[in-house]
Amino acid sequence: MSPPSAPLRPHPDRLLPTDPAVRALARRLYASVRALPILSPHGHVDPRLLVDDAAFPDPATLLVTPDHYITRLLHASGVTLAELGVGQGPLTERQARAAWRRLCEHWQVFRGTPVRYWLESELAEIFGVTERPDSANADRLYDRIAERLAEGAFRPRALFDRFGIEVLATTDDPCDDLAAHRALAADPAFRGRVVPTFRPDRYLEPAEAGWAAAVARLGEAADEDTTTYPGYLRALESRRRYFVAHGATSADHSHPDVRTDPLDPATAARIHATALAGTATAAECTAFRRHMLLEMARMSCEDGLVMTLHPGIRRNHHTPTLHRFGPDTGHDIPVRVEFTDALRPLLERYGTAPGFQLILFTVDESVLSREIAPLAGFYPSVFAGAPWWFLDAPDAIRRARRAVTETAGFTRTSGFVDDTRAFCSVPARHDMSRRLDCGLLAELVAEHRLDEDEAFATARDLVDAIPRKAFKL
Amino acid sequence: MSPPSAPLRPHPDRLLPTDPAVRALARRLYASVRALPILSPHGHVDPRLLVDDAAFPDPATLLVTPDHYITRLLHASGVTLAELGVGQGPLTERQARAAWRRLCEHWQVFRGTPVRYWLESELAEIFGVTERPDSANADRLYDRIAERLAEGAFRPRALFDRFGIEVLATTDDPCDDLAAHRALAADPAFRGRVVPTFRPDRYLEPAEAGWAAAVARLGEAADEDTTTYPGYLRALESRRRYFVAHGATSADHSHPDVRTDPLDPATAARIHATALAGTATAAECTAFRRHMLLEMARMSCEDGLVMTLHPGIRRNHHTPTLHRFGPDTGHDIPVRVEFTDALRPLLERYGTAPGFQLILFTVDESVLSREIAPLAGFYPSVFAGAPWWFLDAPDAIRRARRAVTETAGFTRTSGFVDDTRAFCSVPARHDMSRRLDCGLLAELVAEHRLDEDEAFATARDLVDAIPRKAFKL
Amino acid sequence: MSPPSAPLRPHPDRLLPTDPAVRALARRLYASVRALPILSPHGHVDPRLLVDDAAFPDPATLLVTPDHYITRLLHASGVTLAELGVGQGPLTERQARAAWRRLCEHWQVFRGTPVRYWLESELAEIFGVTERPDSANADRLYDRIAERLAEGAFRPRALFDRFGIEVLATTDDPCDDLAAHRALAADPAFRGRVVPTFRPDRYLEPAEAGWAAAVARLGEAADEDTTTYPGYLRALESRRRYFVAHGATSADHSHPDVRTDPLDPATAARIHATALAGTATAAECTAFRRHMLLEMARMSCEDGLVMTLHPGIRRNHHTPTLHRFGPDTGHDIPVRVEFTDALRPLLERYGTAPGFQLILFTVDESVLSREIAPLAGFYPSVFAGAPWWFLDAPDAIRRARRAVTETAGFTRTSGFVDDTRAFCSVPARHDMSRRLDCGLLAELVAEHRLDEDEAFATARDLVDAIPRKAFKL
Structure with missing residues (x-):
């Protein structure tokens, strides 16, 4: 039996200054803007996503395969782009699951990178994931996210x-x-x-x-x-x-x-x-x-x-x-x-x-x-x-x-x-x-x-x- | 009636490290050199200023018009150089006051810049200004500084x-x-x-x-x-x-x-x-x-x-x-x-x-x-x-x-x-x-x-x- | 009589973050790796040093003359490379002592540099030196290190x-x-x-x-x-x-x-x-x-x-x-x-x-x-x-x-x-x-x-x- 996975819980004070007095003010400043609407004046999201409003196909297609920030560091770490489903059109469930597994197995290569930071926030705050990805929980996390993606609340x-x-x-x-x-x-x-x-x-x-x-x-x-x-x-x-x-x-x-x-x-x-x-x-x-x-x-x-x-x-x-x-x-x-x-x-x-x-x-x-x-x-x-x-x-x-x-x-x-x-x-x-x-x-x-x-x-x-x-x- | 202006009061600890223990030592170090004579081995002050020792003409001519650090960021913010009196020879009182007003109205564009830091120190420590410049107090500050400039203690x-x-x-x-x-x-x-x-x-x-x-x-x-x-x-x-x-x-x-x-x-x-x-x-x-x-x-x-x-x-x-x-x-x-x-x-x-x-x-x-x-x-x-x-x-x-x-x-x-x-x-x-x-x-x-x-x-x-x-x- | 030399005592927490909470964790992390073996996969030590295992000749030949990090900043400070014994083959005791003296006399030019940091660690931790080098103690330190170099425990x-x-x-x-x-x-x-x-x-x-x-x-x-x-x-x-x-x-x-x-x-x-x-x-x-x-x-x-x-x-x-x-x-x-x-x-x-x-x-x-x-x-x-x-x-x-x-x-x-x-x-x-x-x-x-x-x-x-x-x- 593998050891229990580590918890995943983005801290409410993350990225704020560490000096206690400075952090206290930073926290108040952040509280004042945290919930303001997002203006995203430049990006590459496909607008048809919102026209179709279809369920996202699977966790890998949503989070791994098209994101070159993720695939490049996995590639540098010895995972081939083929294993990640890059350039292969729609993925089968088997391919998607394999790509997702590669990400979870290599979670540690993202330490210190913003990819880790973004993914942690997304997994916890959007999908309610509470475990840090690893090779033992990869399939469980895949299933959990896939389940969510089928819900109406997770449509684009x-x-x-x-x-x-x-x-x-x-x-x-x-x-x-x-x-x-x-x-x-x-x-x-x-x-x-x-x-x-x-x-x-x-x-x-x-x-x-x-x-x-x-x-x-x-x-x-x-x-x-x-x-x-x-x-x-x-x-x-x-x-x-x-x-x-x-x-x-x-x-x-x-x-x-x-x-x-x-x-x-x-x-x-x-x-x-x-x-x-x-x-x-x-x-x-x-x-x-x-x-x-x-x-x-x-x-x-x-x-x-x-x-x-x-x-x-x-x-x-x-x-x-x-x-x-x-x-x-x-x-x-x-x-x-x-x-x-x-x-x-x-x-x-x-x-x-x-x-x-x-x-x-x-x-x-x-x-x-x-x-x-x-x-x-x-x-x-x-x-x-x-x-x-x-x-x-x-x-x-x-x-x-x-x-x-x-x-x-x-x-x-x-x-x-x-x-x-x-x-x-x-x-x-x-x-x-x-x-x-x-x-x-x-x-x-x-x-x-x-x-x-x-x-x-x-x-x-x-x-x-x-x-x-x-x-x- | 406009709201009262914010106070202007440069803090004695400004720019010192924020960690309390480090700041305490920095404060002692600074106290040991604060009052040492200034050696200014390279600069662009006109020596005739000191020969003539005449009163400075007005706040804008002293502090705004000739300082390209100030005029450039005002220019970037939509103020024309003409409004600031640049390149026009001696300013009339009306021109000077208008230029000064532009600075006060745009005080916020200098947030985070050294110009803000220098000006704040100058206004408070040299001219005894106690209000942060804004559009409401611009004329009042102009008058106050102009008054001072007429005094012997403010000659070069x-x-x-x-x-x-x-x-x-x-x-x-x-x-x-x-x-x-x-x-x-x-x-x-x-x-x-x-x-x-x-x-x-x-x-x-x-x-x-x-x-x-x-x-x-x-x-x-x-x-x-x-x-x-x-x-x-x-x-x-x-x-x-x-x-x-x-x-x-x-x-x-x-x-x-x-x-x-x-x-x-x-x-x-x-x-x-x-x-x-x-x-x-x-x-x-x-x-x-x-x-x-x-x-x-x-x-x-x-x-x-x-x-x-x-x-x-x-x-x-x-x-x-x-x-x-x-x-x-x-x-x-x-x-x-x-x-x-x-x-x-x-x-x-x-x-x-x-x-x-x-x-x-x-x-x-x-x-x-x-x-x-x-x-x-x-x-x-x-x-x-x-x-x-x-x-x-x-x-x-x-x-x-x-x-x-x-x-x-x-x-x-x-x-x-x-x-x-x-x-x-x-x-x-x-x-x-x-x-x-x-x-x-x-x-x-x-x-x-x-x-x-x-x-x-x-x-x-x-x-x-x-x-x-x-x-x- | 010259004043007593300052003590030399590298602090156990040196280079760790100054914020007390962060330092506490850094200290624990450091304790966990401090004593791990050194892997030095690229460097310029002469392997014959270890074959011959002869005593190092003298403090200057060991620590000063061949180290261009040290000689360059002394050179910039007005000491000639000749005085430091550079390019002269084996040094006489007189030359070695003179070179060593130059280092001690100019100790202050290394403030804030890594040379200062490395030398302080070496002198204290390898040779047991307890005084900060200066012109008054230069010969005493030379003798102390030279004595040590003659001991078997200081062979390569x-x-x-x-x-x-x-x-x-x-x-x-x-x-x-x-x-x-x-x-x-x-x-x-x-x-x-x-x-x-x-x-x-x-x-x-x-x-x-x-x-x-x-x-x-x-x-x-x-x-x-x-x-x-x-x-x-x-x-x-x-x-x-x-x-x-x-x-x-x-x-x-x-x-x-x-x-x-x-x-x-x-x-x-x-x-x-x-x-x-x-x-x-x-x-x-x-x-x-x-x-x-x-x-x-x-x-x-x-x-x-x-x-x-x-x-x-x-x-x-x-x-x-x-x-x-x-x-x-x-x-x-x-x-x-x-x-x-x-x-x-x-x-x-x-x-x-x-x-x-x-x-x-x-x-x-x-x-x-x-x-x-x-x-x-x-x-x-x-x-x-x-x-x-x-x-x-x-x-x-x-x-x-x-x-x-x-x-x-x-x-x-x-x-x-x-x-x-x-x-x-x-x-x-x-x-x-x-x-x-x-x-x-x-x-x-x-x-x-x-x-x-x-x-x-x-x-x-x-x-x-x-x-x-x-x-x-």
């Missing part, structure tokens, strides 16, 4: 309400007809606000395979002739307007760098044509993308979509894994990034344009105090984005706040962004952020750098007024 | 004494006749020591507009023929000697990078000539500047001026603002910087030269542990400069000490440098530094990494022996 | 046992016959495990002076014709197998960068030939080295040696010092480094190869959260190395754990590596690491991010299972 819409989500932004292809968003908006039984986000990366990178086909699709979606450069621009403008009409408030961009060097229209048109013909050089393709990022800023000035940048990721680092299991499988690896010079052409033109807003995210911490905070501390258009991806974790979030606040204060930041495709982790992530911000504010009060009334006001602003302003919610 | 010399400043270094153009410094030195009624700093940037950058005119002016000032390269060198040497004769102890340099690649004299002479003729290429201009930085080191070996480097800033990032409001208006943005390879030619030649001293400042934190501390930990000439600009703030200062000390200890650092043009912020800044250093030392004692007697000795050295040595005061 | 083997070292890895030239390792393995009176490490840098860098001679030596050692590229490869493979047969578990590489771009065999062979002929260009030499680093990975897949990378150091920064005093004299200075793109060719090929292990060390902290942790968090072959060199100090170690753990957890790290040539500092360094890890774990428990049983298990794994796995001990 019920969870959406229970999570207290006020706004949820999805990330969408410019050609998407946004039928899911329309269905939700038209459904009187659904009271949440689910808005699309315009994500045109693939249409701006002529060097990527499939660009010409994408541009053709774009032409169809917008009813424009995208074989010409002006038509291509009009099509992008048209699709952006379509997104705005369906509630979008932002456009997201994730390229290797954020250079924004202008081309004259004739050169842009020439590259557009050669790229469609498949004869553009790599340098021309890069120049075109950099020019188009600037064009996106121009369009943002016109249609009001907040521009958000998520640069500096080398996607699909391990080609054999890409070929076997597809993209978003845990090996997008950060590289150094530069903002000051790269964004200068854009900011020279639009940095003080009325209504223009630009949110800068980074996975390269070294730019926070050096570039992002100084830019957000001068340009009325620039906001420092919340820590992203490898940095969306307690210690990194603390470092980021410390790195940004002294130059840009609190009001020039974006508020928390969960950026997740794991729907059930949304509340745990926002809750983590609230705890950390309240802890930091309590420390500022304890060091007599801020008065208590200001800490309470700031704690609330950080989950309410600040993200509303940054993302125009 | 009285404040200089009250602040306990022993040495104040200014930053000066090589062609400056240093009349203000001479006047102060000759005035028996003024007992402070105000020394100039040689800042030759514009004379070393042939790519900058106005270089030829500057070189001509330099020739006049030095009575040398600067149309020849040897004459140009002699003129620089001569002006440096002039500065030394007027009390200067350091020469400051702020270029985009710190490369110091030598040119042979014939090449240097050729570029000097073509640059004067306006036909030098951008690459030649850069090569010339890098060569001249090495020449500056040679001259420092000869005349003893400490060489200080402040690289890595992209000046006037937003050209429209530069054109409308002038330089130093809040949009100088840092870029990545490199020291190890860039300084190698200089250090190969002069790194162990007797008497040569080189202080390295950075706005790129990533070089602190990687490059600056290792260089300062080997070369007897190299000192790690205090955190500068966007980093002259409590958390950044703590990070910098932690990043530098483990490799270079305390004795290879520069001591605190306020680098400010805001005269009234000088004591608040030095006080902040003393509190932070005492906090760190108390933490080292609490972790049993340092004995208490050593902490007391180090606290004193950091405000006395260490800056005296680094800057040859 | 006795210390090896007393230190509780289970495994000690040395760093060795590929042509070394490993006679010392064989002698130790064959000696029934010596029960420790001393294993060699394959360090082929000089054989892979055709641009370095002496490469051709080294390649010829390699041919002799391996009995292969290294004038041909295939023979050169075979010779390297053969010497690696020889090292494996003598207990080696890893191969170490330290080049300016870690690019691993493949050449086709014909190109590699051509550069090999031209480099031997002395006609290869600098670019060809670099290309060859980058190709060979990839070849080293291939060989690791075949012979199982763990590959460890220590890049990003500009060696012998100050050429005059190199010429006068030799290498490893304190002026190897870090530069920026890049892993994500540089290692991609290697990881595309071997990143998921069974048994392949790659440990990444850095002196550029900015890559920890950005590149190393993400790579170690996906690739089963990649481990994040312990903080190295300028970063092997309490605050830097804490920063590194915080930067790596949230992405890669604890299990994807290397465990502590002392990397020292200072034999007597081995226990102090490992003890420091254990204290810091226990402190961090206690903090995670205090913030309710980890349960207490997990903290105890992790504390033990970090000094036992984790390094055993990473280095295949």
Whole structure:
């Protein structure tokens, strides 16, 4: 007989400062914002989830297989992606159970990571799990969660309400007809606000395979002739307007760098044509993308979509894994990034344009105090984005706040962004952020750098007024 | 009726560690250095202020308009630089009052920033303000400060004494006749020591507009023929000697990078000539500047001026603002910087030269542990400069000490440098530094990494022996 | 009469967290791992020390002269390397005493550095010194230590046992016959495990002076014709197998960068030939080295040696010092480094190869959260190395754990590596690491991010299972 499993019980004071006096204030601050509605202005939840409102299929498909935060560390620990059900379409019960078992058996590799923190919160607070996962209780936990998933209270819409989500932004292809968003908006039984986000990366990178086909699709979606450069621009403008009409408030961009060097229209048109013909050089393709990022800023000035940048990721680092299991499988690896010079052409033109807003995210911490905070501390258009991806974790979030606040204060930041495709982790992530911000504010009060009334006001602003302003919610 | 304003009362323990036992020691350490004289070996206060000793015109002109730390975050918050009186010459009472009101109305955007910390100290400790600025009390505070400014006790010399400043270094153009410094030195009624700093940037950058005119002016000032390269060198040497004769102890340099690649004299002479003729290429201009930085080191070996480097800033990032409001208006943005390879030619030649001293400042934190501390930990000439600009703030200062000390200890650092043009912020800044250093030392004692007697000795050295040595005061 | 010297008494709680509740747990965690055997899988102790087991000559030769951590900060403080006995062969008693005196006189420059911490531990715990070194007690301390060194209990083997070292890895030239390792393995009176490490840098860098001679030596050692590229490869493979047969578990590489771009065999062979002929260009030499680093990975897949990378150091920064005093004299200075793109060719090929292990060390902290942790968090072959060199100090170690753990957890790290040539500092360094890890774990428990049983298990794994796995001990 195996030993009894350890208990799982997330502590009410978790992540708060350890000094008793500071913790007491942090606790009061946290209590004042804990239950405020969740604004999730950037993420990757599929909106059809809420349209269909079907029961989630099984614990692994819900919590393990699609979450690259989980699968990558299991992969590093010797579990194959195949065992985790990655890239295999719908899982059989046997496959799902096996994938779930891998997670439970390797629970200890997540010690000290935010995945552990999020999962613990989800298991305990959403599913009522009271034992720490291990190899002995894996099947029992699977059964318990599977049972719950069959209940009506665990359907997507019920969870959406229970999570207290006020706004949820999805990330969408410019050609998407946004039928899911329309269905939700038209459904009187659904009271949440689910808005699309315009994500045109693939249409701006002529060097990527499939660009010409994408541009053709774009032409169809917008009813424009995208074989010409002006038509291509009009099509992008048209699709952006379509997104705005369906509630979008932002456009997201994730390229290797954020250079924004202008081309004259004739050169842009020439590259557009050669790229469609498949004869553009790599340098021309890069120049075109950099020019188009600037064009996106121009369009943002016109249609009001907040521009958000998520640069500096080398996607699909391990080609054999890409070929076997597809993209978003845990090996997008950060590289150094530069903002000051790269964004200068854009900011020279639009940095003080009325209504223009630009949110800068980074996975390269070294730019926070050096570039992002100084830019957000001068340009009325620039906001420092919340820590992203490898940095969306307690210690990194603390470092980021410390790195940004002294130059840009609190009001020039974006508020928390969960950026997740794991729907059930949304509340745990926002809750983590609230705890950390309240802890930091309590420390500022304890060091007599801020008065208590200001800490309470700031704690609330950080989950309410600040993200509303940054993302125009 | 508006609600009563919040009180403003800087806490005696502000910035000290929150752990009660550690704070108790930090408090004792701080008490031992709190009242020591201020050595300000690098800054931007105008020496004529002390020569004229006239009353400061008004609160905005004193505290708001010229301080780019304040105007930039207000600008980012939607206040125009015009509203703040930037770039408009002397302000009318109406303009000054309006600018002041903008600051008070936006007080909350400074939460968590050092500007808030400095201003709070200044308002409370210098002007006796007891209310936190807000839109309701803005005019009342303006009147109160304006009243004080009219009093003799608030004239520059009285404040200089009250602040306990022993040495104040200014930053000066090589062609400056240093009349203000001479006047102060000759005035028996003024007992402070105000020394100039040689800042030759514009004379070393042939790519900058106005270089030829500057070189001509330099020739006049030095009575040398600067149309020849040897004459140009002699003129620089001569002006440096002039500065030394007027009390200067350091020469400051702020270029985009710190490369110091030598040119042979014939090449240097050729570029000097073509640059004067306006036909030098951008690459030649850069090569010339890098060569001249090495020449500056040679001259420092000869005349003893400490060489200080402040690289890595992209000046006037937003050209429209530069054109409308002038330089130093809040949009100088840092870029990545490199020291190890860039300084190698200089250090190969002069790194162990007797008497040569080189202080390295950075706005790129990533070089602190990687490059600056290792260089300062080997070369007897190299000192790690205090955190500068966007980093002259409590958390950044703590990070910098932690990043530098483990490799270079305390004795290879520069001591605190306020680098400010805001005269009234000088004591608040030095006080902040003393509190932070005492906090760190108390933490080292609490972790049993340092004995208490050593902490007391180090606290004193950091405000006395260490800056005296680094800057040859 | 000089004042009495201060006492020297390392505190039992040193480096543990200062919050009393957190410290209490940290103390219990530390007590559970304090006495576990030392695994030292990478370092620079000379194995002949243990073969000869002769008394150490004198305190300076043991503790000062060969330790570039000590000599560099003394050098920066104005002591010449000559005074410290560097590069002068065996020291006379007079020279040794003078060098020792310099250390004691400058004890205060080490405040806040790990050197101070290590030396304090060594002096107190190994030699029973009870006074803090100063100029008054320098000779007395010298005599006391010298006396001890003459005792049998202070011979290398006795210390090896007393230190509780289970495994000690040395760093060795590929042509070394490993006679010392064989002698130790064959000696029934010596029960420790001393294993060699394959360090082929000089054989892979055709641009370095002496490469051709080294390649010829390699041919002799391996009995292969290294004038041909295939023979050169075979010779390297053969010497690696020889090292494996003598207990080696890893191969170490330290080049300016870690690019691993493949050449086709014909190109590699051509550069090999031209480099031997002395006609290869600098670019060809670099290309060859980058190709060979990839070849080293291939060989690791075949012979199982763990590959460890220590890049990003500009060696012998100050050429005059190199010429006068030799290498490893304190002026190897870090530069920026890049892993994500540089290692991609290697990881595309071997990143998921069974048994392949790659440990990444850095002196550029900015890559920890950005590149190393993400790579170690996906690739089963990649481990994040312990903080190295300028970063092997309490605050830097804490920063590194915080930067790596949230992405890669604890299990994807290397465990502590002392990397020292200072034999007597081995226990102090490992003890420091254990204290810091226990402190961090206690903090995670205090913030309710980890349960207490997990903290105890992790504390033990970090000094036992984790390094055993990473280095295949």
